[in-house]
Amino acid sequence: MTAAPEMRHYTAAQAREIRATVEDIYRRSYTEAIASGDPFDSPEAFMHRFDAYTAPDRLPGFDLVVAYLDGAPAGQSWGWPLRPGAEGWDGVHLDDGDTTQFTAEDGHRTFALSEIMVCSEHTGRGIARALHDELLRGRPEQRATLLVEPDNERAYARYRKWGWYRVGWLRPGWDDAPVFDALILDLPL
Template identity: 70%
Template sequence: MTTPSFEHYSAIRARELRAVVEDIYCRSYTEAIASGDPFDSPTEFMNRFDAYTDPRRSSGFELVLARVDGEPAGQTWGWPLPANARWWEQLTLDEGDIREFTLEDGSRTFALSEIMVCAEHTGQGLARALHDELINSRPEQRATLLVEPDNDRAYAAYLKWGWQRVGSLRPQWENAPKFDVLIYINR
């Protein structure tokens, strides 16, 4: 693979790339989109993207765009969880004190929302490079993400990269599936 270049964007700047974000999604999630699941439709995905980047709620949002030979090839994004974060609603924790685990102050936990790589660039290490580019630039103590339990490829990658399962939850998004919750401790 040609060495990718990375660009970092705030929520406001990410909104300016809306068409690029949607194109990468469509080129990355072809099977999920083809399944007909309403949650995976490009329209619903972009509705979620618009909510994530809403300037009234997106404090600390960061998008990393990867380019290969100058062309968009993948993206990842997330944000720090604020106090009283809705992220943890519906969480079933495998063990431990849920109140302590979910206590947020805006600097404890980074929510990694998406990592996606266009189909023509998969299997070349770009997902890991995107992950590391974003996570390694974050000051938070830990990161969290949601993964569908049957997404074997992504799940295996996250575990290999140092993530650990801590529980499960179903987000409040319409038609959202139940996800496993993973945690990564920043070193």
């Protein structure tokens, strides 16, 4: 990466104010997925999920990080702490262990990293890693979780390199959602 991106954090309310930027980054990052015609990957479906994640009082602790290069958005990442009874674990199938104990959330145990994306014209510059690290830097939770499609070899390889490991799989409750592998990263205390 030649120049370090400027990282800006946004709360859920602030993220809703830059909704057009969020959609623009998605469209410039997921060009192939959008072109595939898969309903789950349509910009409309993506923004529907974004609106749900940022709805008032829906996800306390939501954090959006946008990377800017020369003042223009180049990528984004977001997530939130899982609350007690978190829907995010609904339907999880663990490779090993007790599901009840694994999914017991208190609002401070697990941070759900929902998205990392970099606009296609900026890939290969280390921006994804910078977004990942910025979003997780200083998190008070014990661990983070994310979902990745098992056949997304490029992303999967990066996540493993960054210390993530598979714990099982799940299919989120969103319309047309694929099956994802569930990964965990132990966060430093």
